[in-house]
Amino acid sequence: MNNKKRNEIINHMLQISNNISERIRNNGQEIDNIGYYKEFEFENSGLEVKDIFIVKLKKEEKKSKKSRENEDQQEKQLYEIYDKDNNLIATVDEMGKIQFQPEFLQSLKEISEEYYNTLTLDDVEMEFPEELEQDDLILTKEEIEEKADNKKLEDISKIIESKNINSYSEMKVDQTPKFEKLTNKQEIDSDVRVTQTETLADMIPEIKEKGIVKIGVIYSNRTNNQNGRFSFVGIDKNGQIHTIDSLENVEGTTTGQTVTSINSRDGSAVEEEQVAGMVKINGRSKSNNEEEMLSIRQGQYGILEVDYVRADLSRDKSERYMSAPIETDNIYPTTREVRDFMDKSKNVNMNDELRKADSEIDRDGETKMRNIDDSANNDYLTPDDIIILENGSKTTLRKEAEKSKVSPEEFTRRYNERGGKTPDEKIEAIQDEIEEEYGAPNRNR
Numbered sequence: 001m002n003n004k005k006r007n008e009i010i011n012h013m014l015q016i017s018n019n020i021s022e023r024i025r026n027n028g029q030e031i032d033n034i035g036y037y038k039e040f041e042f043e044n045s046g047l048e049v050k051d052i053f054i055v056k057l058k059k060e061e062k063k064s065k066k067s068r069e070n071e072d073q074q075e076k077q078l079y080e081i082y083d084k085d086n087n088l089i090a091t092v093d094e095m096g097k098i099q100f101q102p103e104f105l106q107s108l109k110e111i112s113e114e115y116y117n118t119l120t121l122d123d124v125e126m127e128f129p130e131e132l133e134q135d136d137l138i139l140t141k142e143e144i145e146e147k148a149d150n151k152k153l154e155d156i157s158k159i160i161e162s163k164n165i166n167s168y169s170e171m172k173v174d175q176t177p178k179f180e181k182l183t184n185k186q187e188i189d190s191d192v193r194v195t196q197t198e199t200l201a202d203m204i205p206e207i208k209e210k211g212i213v214k215i216g217v218i219y220s221n222r223t224n225n226q227n228g229r230f231s232f233v234g235i236d237k238n239g240q241i242h243t244i245d246s247l248e249n250v251e252g253t254t255t256g257q258t259v260t261s262i263n264s265r266d267g268s269a270v271e272e273e274q275v276a277g278m279v280k281i282n283g284r285s286k287s288n289n290e291e292e293m294l295s296i297r298q299g300q301y302g303i304l305e306v307d308y309v310r311a312d313l314s315r316d317k318s319e320r321y322m323s324a325p326i327e328t329d330n331i332y333p334t335t336r337e338v339r340d341f342m343d344k345s346k347n348v349n350m351n352d353e354l355r356k357a358d359s360e361i362d363r364d365g366e367t368k369m370r371n372i373d374d375s376a377n378n379d380y381l382t383p384d385d386i387i388i389l390e391n392g393s394k395t396t397l398r399k400e401a402e403k404s405k406v407s408p409e410e411f412t413r414r415y416n417e418r419g420g421k422t423p424d425e426k427i428e429a430i431q432d433e434i435e436e437e438y439g440a441p442n443r444n445r
Helices: 003-026 068-076 102-111 113-117 141-160 205-209 336-342 351-364 397-404 408-417 423-438
Strands: 029-042 047-059 079-082 088-092 098-100 137-140 184-189 212-220 229-236 241-243 247-250 257-262 270-275 277-281 290-298 304-312 321-325
Touching: 003 029, 003 047, 003 137, 003 141, 029 141, 098 102, 102 113, 137 141, 184 304, 205 212, 229 277, 257 304, 257 336, 257 351, 270 290, 270 351, 290 321, 321 336, 321 351, 397 408, 397 423, 408 423
Parallel strands: 257 321
Antiparallel strands: 029 047, 029 137, 047 079, 079 088, 088 098, 184 212, 212 229, 229 241, 247 277, 257 270, 277 290, 290 304, 304 321
């Protein structure tokens, strides 16, 4: 295999890794290795595919709490197979059984239905060749991370027009940027929407004043005893680098601060996360004792992840921060619902959301945005989730179903489909509704 072909294959692997990183992280998984096979034969099927990539998955060593359903999924799905265009063509469970994607099977039919009819694709089992061919390649997780770091280094070197730069060091206000050892970096477009009504350029007027079009987030961990320190730098359209004086480092070198984080683009996962750095957005403090910040943490494969943070300073330090991801090349844009949720012009005070999130996460290890926002009609509960009523007592939908003499599933369905400002109001309305439909609660049904 020549160097050009090898680099093309490695770039494909990095693209696949980036494409699936958020999804598999949410499933409590990580990449073990990625293999490229110039020709791969699915044993006893008659099917041979050229230029495929096989991703081996394993459980993360440190994963957040997940439901039993997610645990089962993590155990079963051990491989994912992609074609040369990075399209998923098959998955492989823990027993080695291959499940081909319908789109892939349809493409085989379209190529030649006669050929397709000769294939035996039911109960195909995964078997790897005993030895790699000359043009095959397998990279481990560590090798993929190293390649990704090298690529980032090449990219940032192009931006700053230097081939010998290994890193950004920590920068202070009015200080010329120094470049020493780069371990990682991230870029954010200044016009990316952080909330529904504001971009970073809207939040930080200095960005527009200096003609900054991208914000570089730099992690330096092996230079000048600055372990875990981060810098935000501005990059204008000519590639010139500027300090951003409006962003002020807080919380010391490595915060380890716990933040209630919406760590999914659609609000489907809200968990407690530790961040490695925070910067305060100067000029954004509010009269109701709120501050706005940006947090940084090093995610899977060393990718720097940046969140927009709203802080309620009236709460205890461990319970005052709520964050949501900001779009980058590696992080998908958040949905309108998430941006509205974090928007101070639409959601003035975060105290109630933080309070609800604390109780939900303490109970279940995680929650969803719809369970902590101001809208009660989009909360989704199971029959055994604990509900705290206005008088401080606790109940579950299963208990309320028993009172009304209906199945827990029926009562839960009505609860999740019903609007209402409080759980008390929703439960009372459902009980009245059931009594009107069926009669007194002691009626058999």
